[in-house]
Amino acid sequence: xxxxxxxxxxxxxxxxxxxxxxxxxxxxxxxxxxKRSIWVGLPENYHKDSSYAVVYVLDAEDRFExxxxxxxxxxxxxxxxxxxxxxxxxxxxxxxxxxxLTFTDSKVNVTGKKDTIGYFSSSFTGNxxxxxxxxxxxxxxxVNKQYSxxxxxxxxxxSIGGYFCAYILPIQKSFSAFQIYDPSIxxxxxxxxxxxxxxxxxxxxxxxxxxxxxxxxGPIEYINHHLSMIDSLGTFLSKYPRLKTTTATYEKDHNAxxxxxxxxxxxxxxxxx
Numbered sequence: 001x002x003x004x005x006x007x008x009x010x011x012x013x014x015x016x017x018x019x020x021x022x023x024x025x026x027x028x029x030x031x032x033x034x035k036r037s038i039w040v041g042l043p044e045n046y047h048k049d050s051s052y053a054v055v056y057v058l059d060a061e062d063r064f065e066x067x068x069x070x071x072x073x074x075x076x077x078x079x080x081x082x083x084x085x086x087x088x089x090x091x092x093x094x095x096x097x098x099x100x101l102t103f104t105d106s107k108v109n110v111t112g113k114k115d116t117i118g119y120f121s122s123s124f125t126g127n128x129x130x131x132x133x134x135x136x137x138x139x140x141x142x143v144n145k146q147y148s149x150x151x152x153x154x155x156x157x158x159s160i161g162g163y164f165c166a167y168i169l170p171i172q173k174s175f176s177a178f179q180i181y182d183p184s185i186x187x188x189x190x191x192x193x194x195x196x197x198x199x200x201x202x203x204x205x206x207x208x209x210x211x212x213x214x215x216x217x218g219p220i221e222y223i224n225h226h227l228s229m230i231d232s233l234g235t236f237l238s239k240y241p242r243l244k245t246t247t248a249t250y251e252k253d254h255n256a257x258x259x260x261x262x263x264x265x266x267x268x269x270x271x272x273x
Contacts, residue, residue, distance in 0.1 A: 022068060022088070027142065031134040037090055038139055040147070041068035043075070043083035051150035052085045054143060055266070056135070056175070058161035059097070060088025063258065067156065070262045081270040087143055089135070095124060101157075101164040103128035103195075106188035112225035120187070128164060136174045152176050154269065158258055160184045162210075166233060167192040169206065170199035177207040177269055181261040182254050185229035193229075193236055205242040209265040210234050213250050213257030 022041040029036045039060050043052060057067050068086045075083050091097040098120075106120035135155075143149060154177040157165040162183025169178070185192055212230045216223045234247040246268050250257040 021065065022086075025142070025146075027138070029134055029138055031130060031138055034092075036092075036134070038142070039064050039088035039090065040143070041071075041086040041088070042147070043085065044072065045083060046085075046148075048148050051148045052083060053152040053154065054085045054087055054147075054149050055154045055156055055179075056139070057086060057088045058101070058155070058157040058164065059159075060090040063156075063158060064088030064090070066259065067262055070259070071266065074263065074266055078267070080267040085143070085147055085149065087139070089139065098124055098160065099127040100131040101128060101160045102126055102187065103167055104188050104191055106191075108186070108189050110184070110186050110226050111222055112186060112189070128167065131164075132168055132172060136172065140174045154179060156181070156262075156265075158182060158261075159254065160187065163187050163192055167195055169196060170201065170204065175206075178209070179261070179265045179269070180208065180210045180233075181265070182211060182213050182257055183230060183233070184226070185233050186226050190229055190232065193233055196236065200240070202240065203242055204240060207244045207269055208237060209246045209248070209261075209268055210237075211248040211250065211257060211261040211265065213252045213254050215251055215253045215256070217253065 022039045024037055024039055026035055026037050028034070041064070046052070055067070055071065057064050064086070071081065071084045071086055074080045091100065102125040105122040105125045107115060109115045109120070140153065153175045155165050155175045156179040157163075158181040162180040163185060165178045165180045166183055166185060210230065210233060212227055214227060234245060237243050237245045248261065248264055250260045252260060
């Protein structure tokens, strides 16, 4: 019943906010050498004399409005989190999404078997370091300059965006926490985990929430490898004493699990604040 009430509230929240629910900023990126947009959703009671934690949402064209509405629901009605600034980073298109959120090509697909169609070839992948520089050198400083922020930044990524979040852990300097939802850790045969094994310092400190959705309308063999690689990531990170790693599993598919992940992930992140 509680979930139904939340969904009912969200339906009208999204409908009411759809016309003018966030600010759009368009800037010329020197790093990416192109115009890029960022979307900013402010707390309802935003005041420049207060300061706010910021949640940065990858894949904003699909994930921003729901995430922004959920942050207001979790603050206004659930009293589970503080007021937050939500920043969305939309993709140029689906092909650029894959390029911007990966660091290598991949010879395998989600099943762990050979990619026979060449979708993950070097022609379409591998721009992740430049995209990270865009986030750290341009997006985060711009948000800090325009708004009253408190320095606590969380990066939220789903699917290949979750893979991006995991991969950058040892090489980023801008984010204090990570929300990693049903991540594509299978990508390039688990190269994110291999990267972490090589680069992640034993004293690395962060707050990480990792979730997975186990429902699938098709042969379970198709996602077994995907799910096992997510488990491997959680197991690996749980060994780090200064990492607060929380994992969650939902009887939902790859997309439906996102709503539940945001609700539990942000609540878990801020429950001790």
